[in-house]
Amino acid sequence: MFNKTLVPQSVAREIQGMIQSGQLKPGEKIPSQREFSQKFGISRASLREALLTLETLGLLKTEAGRGTFVASPATPASAATGHMAPWRYSDSHSVFDVFQTRILLEGEIARLAAGRLTQLQLDKMEQATRTMEECWANQDLLANVEADLEFHGLIVSACSNAMLKALYQTVRDLVTETQRQPIPITDPERMRESIAEHRRIILALRSNDGARAKLEMETHIRNTARCAGLEP
Known part of the structure; x- marks a missing residue:
């Protein structure tokens, strides 16, 4: 039985495993939501959330009137010409x-976190960055993004401004989606750059250099947006 607070993530991981093991093959139509929800013993709402996550990561694709299929495996050659899933929050925010x-x-959160992160938190950020690197190499996309979310969350947890921390939590679902959204068109070189950017942010935070941490974080997010074809 899945942890109720983590049901969509747990189910997404299970389905990703089925894809990686070949139990679900590229181009194959996945079972109906009714069948899948019964298989996992979860609600259809939780299943839909899991499927949306996997679609955003490029592991599944939905075709109108036909259903949801396992996407073809991403390769370095195809990543740059891949397609991102539709932005699921378009009704509220672009x-x-x-x-x-x-x-x-x-x-600003990174600037205010400088000098407040403990050694343990900084070490956890280093570990999260290594995990991102390892999981990308293994194409464990869910774990790659989870490590990315942990990295950013650790910085937020050390921010000295409680209101900024609260604001971040109110938009966390949208932020999470922007960390998943570019994955299907991210080539290995961009992932290497992203990991290097994480390490520069850590260095600035270890040095208690708030101005540098702010600049490095802004640069990192801008570069991620560029990967998604945007120039904010």
């Missing part, structure tokens, strides 16, 4: 607006 807000919010 992806451009979210990236622009992330630059403003997370840049």
